[in-house]
Amino acid sequence: MTLLARWRQLLGIRAEEGRTVGLFFLHNFLLGIGTILVYVSANVILLENHPERNLPLAYLAAAGAMIGAGRIYSRYEHHLGLQRVAVRVLLASLVLTGVLAALVAWGHSAATAVAIMAGYRVIYLLTNLEFWGVSAVVFDVRQGRRLFSVISSGDMPAKALGAVLAILIHHHSDLLWLLLTAFGAYLGALLVLRATGRGHAVEVREAARAARQQAVAPALQRWFGSSRLVLTMCLGMLSIAAVTAGIEYSFFVNVKHRFHDQATVMQYVGSVLVAAYLLALLFKLLFSRAATDQVGVRRMLVLLPGVLAAAMLLAVWLWYAQADEGTRLLYFCGVFVTLEVLRRAVFDPLFLTLFQPLSPPERLQAHTLAKGVYEPLGLGLGGLLLLGQHLRPGLSAWAPFVWMSLFVALAWYCLYRTHGHYLAELQHALRRRFSAGPDTATTLRWAAAADEGGSADPAFDPTNFVPAETSQLIAALRDKTTRPAATQALLQGGPAVVPALAETLESPEADDALVRRVALLCARLPLSASHQALVTLAWQPNLFRREAALRALRGYTPQPSEAPVFEALVQEELTLARHLLTGLTELAPAEPLALSLEYELMRVQQRLFGLLGQLYPPQLIADAQRGVAQAARERQANALEILDNLIPQPVYQALQALLEVAPPAARLRTFERLLTYDEPLAAIVPTVVRRGETVFTDWTIALALGQWQPTAALADAAALLARLGSSSPLVQEAAKALTRRVQQQEPALFGQLLAHQPTLETVLMSHSAPESRISAAERVALLKHTALFAATPENVLSSIVPIMKEVSFGAGEQIFAKGDLGTSLFIVQTGEVGIFSGAQQLATFGPGDFFGELALLDAEPRSASAVTQGPVLAFRLDQDDFYDVMEERPEVLRNILRVLCQRLRRQNEKSVAAG
Ligand SMILES: Nc1ncnc2c1ncn2[C@@H]1O[C@@H]2COP(=O)(O)O[C@H]2[C@H]1O
Numbered sequence: 023m024t025l026l027a028r029w030r031q032l033l034g035i036r037a038e039e040g041r042t043v044g045l046f047f048l049h050n051f052l053l054g055i056g057t058i059l060v061y062v063s064a065n066v067i068l069l070e071n072h073p074e075r076n077l078p079l080a081y082l083a084a085a086g087a088m089i090g091a092g093r094i095y096s097r098y099e100h101h102l103g104l105q106r107v108a109v110r111v112l113l114a115s116l117v118l119t120g121v122l123a124a125l126v127a128w129g130h131s132a133a134t135a136v137a138i139m140a141g142y143r144v145i146y147l148l149t150n151l152e153f154w155g156v157s158a159v160v161f162d163v164r165q166g167r168r169l170f171s172v173i174s175s176g177d178m179p180a181k182a183l184g185a186v187l188a189i190l191i192h193h194h195s196d197l198l199w200l201l202l203t204a205f206g207a208y209l210g211a212l213l214v215l216r217a218t219g220r221g222h223a224v225e226v227r228e229a230a231r232a233a234r235q236q237a238v239a240p241a242l243q244r245w246f247g248s249s250r251l252v253l254t255m256c257l258g259m260l261s262i263a264a265v266t267a268g269i270e271y272s273f274f275v276n277v278k279h280r281f282h283d284q285a286t287v288m289q290y291v292g293s294v295l296v297a298a299y300l301l302a303l304l305f306k307l308l309f310s311r312a313a314t315d316q317v318g319v320r321r322m323l324v325l326l327p328g329v330l331a332a333a334m335l336l337a338v339w340l341w342y343a344q345a346d347e348g349t350r351l352l353y354f355c356g357v358f359v360t361l362e363v364l365r366r367a368v369f370d371p372l373f374l375t376l377f378q379p380l381s382p383p384e385r386l387q388a389h390t391l392a393k394g395v396y397e398p399l400g401l402g403l404g405g406l407l408l409l410g411q412h413l414r415p416g417l418s419a420w421a422p423f424v425w426m427s428l429f430v431a432l433a434w435y436c437l438y439r440t441h442g443h444y445l446a447e448l449q450h451a452l453r454r455r456f457s458a459g460p461d462t463a464t465t466l467r468w469a470a471a472a473d474e475g476g477s478a479d480p481a482f483d484p485t486n487f488v489p490a491e492t493s494q495l496i497a498a499l500r501d502k503t504t505r506p507a508a509t510q511a512l513l514q515g516g517p518a519v520v521p522a523l524a525e526t527l528e529s530p531e532a533d534d535a536l537v538r539r540v541a542l543l544c545a546r547l548p549l550s551a552s553h554q555a556l557v558t559l560a561w562q563p564n565l566f567r568r569e570a571a572l573r574a575l576r577g578y579t580p581q582p583s584e585a586p587v588f589e590a591l592v593q594e595e596l597t598l599a600r601h602l603l604t605g606l607t608e609l610a611p612a613e614p615l616a617l618s619l620e621y622e623l624m625r626v627q628q629r630l631f632g633l634l635g636q637l638y639p640p641q642l643i644a645d646a647q648r649g650v651a652q653a654a655r656e657r658q659a660n661a662l663e664i665l666d667n668l669i670p671q672p673v674y675q676a677l678q679a680l681l682e683v684a685p686p687a688a689r690l691r692t693f694e695r696l697l698t699y700d701e702p703l704a705a706i707v708p709t710v711v712r713r714g715e716t717v718f719t720d721w722t723i724a725l726a727l728g729q730w731q732p733t734a735a736l737a738d739a740a741a742l743l744a745r746l747g748s749s750s751p752l753v754q755e756a757a758k759a760l761t762r763r764v765q766q767q768e769p770a771l772f773g774q775l776l777a778h779q780p781t782l783e784t785v786l787m788s789h790s791a792p793e794s795r796i797s798a799a800e801r802v803a804l805l806k807h808t809a810l811f812a813a814t815p816e817n818v819l820s821s822i823v824p825i826m827k828e829v830s831f832g833a834g835e836q837i838f839a840k841g842d843l844g845t846s847l848f849i850v851q852t853g854e855v856g857i858f859s860g861a862q863q864l865a866t867f868g869p870g871d872f873f874g875e876l877a878l879l880d881a882e883p884r885s886a887s888a889v890t891q892g893p894v895l896a897f898r899l900d901q902d903d904f905y906d907v908m909e910e911r912p913e914v915l916r917n918i919l920r921v922l923c924q925r926l927r928r929q930n931e932k933s934v935a936a937g
Pocket residue numbers: 857864865872873874875876877878883884885886887925929
C-alpha cells in the first residue's frame with residue numbers, strides 16, 4: 023500500500039474521492055487563511071480600543087450585518103444558481119477585504135474597529151455559506167459523515183498560521199500586509215472553486231417529495247420552514263452562538279485585565295488560538311469520524327451543550343470559592359479552547375450532516391437560515407446582554423453565566439430533540455410519494471383472491487364452513503381453481519383453523535409453495551397463535567420457509583419477548599454470510615458459481631432486513647430496505663444513515679459490507695472482525711452440496727455439484743443420495759451427471775459410496791429415461807438469453823423451469839390463428855416462426871425470441887397468426903404461472919414493456935415507409 027493510500031485509508035477517503043476531497047481541503051485552507059487574517063487585524067484594533075464596550079457593540083453590529091448579508095445571499099442563491107453565487111461570494115470577499123484594508127490605512131478609531139469586526143463576520147459568513155453550500159450538493163449524507171470533518175479541517179492549519187502571525191504582529195503597518203495576503207488567499211480560493219466546478223455538477227436539483235407527516239406548526243413555518251429538524255437546529259445554534267459570544271468576551275476581557283500591555287495581550291490570545299486550532303485540527307482529522315461512528319449522532323449532538331453545562335457548574339463552584347484572577351483566567355481560557363475545539367471539530371461537521379436528508383433546495387435554505395439568521399441572532403443577543411452588563415459596572419464578572427446557563431439549557435433541549443427529527447427526515451426522504459407499504463400490498467392481493475372466491479368450486483362453500491374440513495381446505499390451497507374459495511373459508515374459520523395451519527407450517531411434507539400460502543394466510547389472521555406459528559416457522563432450518571415467515575410477519579409489531587429468537591437468527595445469518603464470503607474469495611469473480619453465491623448473499627441480506635423488521639420499528643426498516651435497493655446514491659445514503667442510527671453497530675457494519683460493491687476479500691475483513699470461529703470453515707463447494715435445498719437455490723447446488731469432488735465419507739454418500747432424489751430437475755440432473763462421472767472414472771470411490779448407500783444405484787437408474795429433449799440447465803440458459811429474462815439471475819430462472827412446457831411443431835404448421843382464444847406465451851428454442859396478419863408478414867422470430875404476449879397480458883383474442891417456417895421447438899408459458907413470476911420479479915414485466923415498445927416503433931417505421 024502506498025503512503026497516499028494508507029493516509030487515505032486512515033482518513034476514510036475512498037480512492038475515487040481523493041481529488042475532490044483535496045480540492046475542498048485546499049479551498050477551505052485558502053478561505054481559512056483569508057478569514058483568520060481579517061480576524062487578527064480586527065482583534066488587534068479592537069483589543070486596544072476599549073474592548074469591554076466595543077466588543078459587545080461589534081457583536082451587535084456584526085449580527086445586523088450578517089443577517090443583511092445572509093438575506094442578500096439567499097436571494098441570489100435562489101436566482102443565480104449555486105456555482106455563480108459561489109463565485110460572486112468570493113469576489114465580494116475580495117472587495118470587502120479591500121475596503122477593510124482602506125479602513126485600516128485610514129485610521130484606528132473604535133468605529134473602525136467595530137466596522138472591521140463586522141466586516142470580518144460578514145466575510146466569514148459568506149465564505150462559509152458558499153463553501154458548505156457547494157459541499158452539501160457534491161457529497162451525500164454518508165460521504166458527509168465520513169468526509170466533512172476532513173475537508174473542513176482545511177481551515178484549521180490556516181487559522182493556526184494566522185494566530186501565529188497575531189503573536190508576531192503588533193504594528194498597524196503590518197496589518198495592511200495581512201489584509202493583502204488575505205486578498206491573495208481569496209483569489210486562490212476562487213481558482214480552486216473553478217477547478218471543482220469543472221469536475222462536478224454544482225447545482226441544485228429539485229426532488230419532488232410528499233408533504234411531511236410531522237411538520238412545524240403553520241404559524242412558525244414562515245420563520246423556520248416546514249421541517250422540525252431545521253427548527254430545533256436553528257434554535258440550538260442560536261443558543262450556542264449566544265453562549266460563544268459570552269465566553270469569547272469573558273476570555274478577552276479577562277486577558278485584557280490581567281495583561282495591560284497590548285503586545286502581551288496579543289501574544290497570549292494568539293497562543294491560545296494556536297493551541298485551540300491545532301487541537302481542533304487533530305481532533306477533526308483523527309477522532310471526529312470515529313467518534314461519530316462509535317458514539318452515534320444522538321450522543322454527539324448533546325456533547326457540546328453537555329460540556330458547556332459542566333463548564334457552567336464549574337463556574338458556580340469557582341464563584342462560590344471566590345477564585346483569584348489567575349485561576350479565573352485559566353478557567354476562561356480552558357472553556358474558550360474546549361468550546362472552539364468542540365464547535366469546529368464536532369458540531370460544525372455534524373450540523374452539515376444533519377441537513378443532508380433534506381431535499382437539496384431545502385438543504386441550502388436551511389443552511390442559510392441557520393448560519394445567516396439564527397447564528398447571528400444568537401451573537402446579537404449575546405452582544406446585547408453583554409452591553410447591558412457593561413452599562414451596570416457593579417455586576418460580577420460571573421453575571422453572564424446566569425443567562426449563558428439558560429441558553430445552554432435551551433441548546434440542550436433543542437439538540438436533544440433534533441435526533442428524532444433527523445430520523446424522521448431520513449424516513450421522509452426515503453418514502454415513496456404514493457407508497458402503500460408492503461403490508462397493504464399483500465393484503466390487497468389476498469383480498470382480491472378472496473373476492474374471487476365462492477364461484478370457483480362449489481365443493482368449498484365458505485358460508486357452510488365446518489372445522490373438520492380444515493385439512494381439506496389447506497390441501498385445496500395447492501390448486502389454483504379451488505384456492506380462492508379455500509382461502510376465504512379458512513379466513514372465516516378464525517382461531518379454529520390456526521392449529522391446523524400451524525401444523526402445516528411445521529410439516530416436512532408440505533411443499534414450499536403451500537407453506538408460503540399458509541404463512542400469508544396466518545398473517546391475515548391477526549391472532550397470537552398464528553403469530554406464534556410464524557415465529558416458529560422463521561426458526562426452522564429451511565431458509566425458504568424462514569423467508570416465507572419473515573414476509574408474512576412484516577405486518578406484525580415487534581414483540582420484545584421474541585427479540586432473543588430473532589437476535590439469534592441474525593447471528594446465524596451473519597455466520598452464513600461469512601461462510602459465503604470466504605467461499606467467494608476462493609473463486610474467480612466472473613465464475614458462474616461466484617455469481618450464484620453473490621445471489622445467495624443477497625438472500626441473506628433480505629432475510630436480515632426481515633429479521634431486523636422484527637426487532638426495530640418495522641416501517642423504518644422497510645423504508646431503509648427499499649432505499650438501499652435504489653439506484654440513486656442519495657437515497658441509498660439516507661437508507662444507510664437510518665440503519666446506522668437504528669441497529670447495533672456490528673450488525674450495521676456487516677449489513678453494509680454485504681451491500682458494498684467491493685471485492686469479497688475486503689468485505690470478508692469486516693466479518694472477520696465481527697465473528698470469530700474456533701474451527702476452520704469447511705470449503706464452500708462441499709458445504710453447498712451437503713446443506714442442499716433447505717439453504718441454497720437449485721442453481722447454486724447444481725453449479726456446486728458440477729465442481730464437487732466427493733470423498734468416501736458417509737456424509738458425502740448421504741449428500742449425493744439426497745441430491746439424486748431432489749424434487750428439482752436441475753439438481754437431480756447435476757447429481758446424476760456427477761454420479762455417472764464417478765461411476766465411470768473412479769470405480770473404487772463409487773464402490774465405497776455404494777457401500778454407504780446401497781440404494782444409490784437404483785435411484786440413479788430410476789430416472790434414466792429422458793423426459794424431455796432439453797435439459798433443465800439448457801432451459802435456464804435459453805431463458806437467460808431471451809430479452810425477457812436477460813436481467814433475471816439464473817437462481818430465479820431455475821424456478822421457472824418446471825412451468826416451461828416443451829412443445830414442437832412441424833414445418834409450416836400453424837401454432838395459433840388470428841382471433842383464437844389463448845393465453846400462453848411462447849419462447850422459441852430452435853427454428854423460426856412467422857407472424858402474419860392475413861397475407862402480410864409482420865415479423866419473424868428465431869431462437870430466444872418470444873411471441874403471444876399480448877393475449878397473455880390482456881386476454882383478448884390473438885392479434886395475428888403464428889406459423890412455423892421449418893421445424894420448431896419452443897416452450898409454452900401459461901398465464902397463471904407467468905403472473906406468479908411477474909409478481910415476484912418486476913423486471914420481467916419491465917422487459918415485456920420494453921420489447922413491446924420496440925415492436926411498436928418498428929411497426930410504425932414500416933407503416934411510414936410503406937405509405
Ligand atoms: N406488429 C407486430 N410485430 C411483432 N410481433 C407482433 C406484431 N403483432 C403481433 N405480434 C405478435 O404476434 C402475437 C399474436 O398473438 P398475441 O396477440 O397474443 O401476441 C402477438 C405478438 O406477440
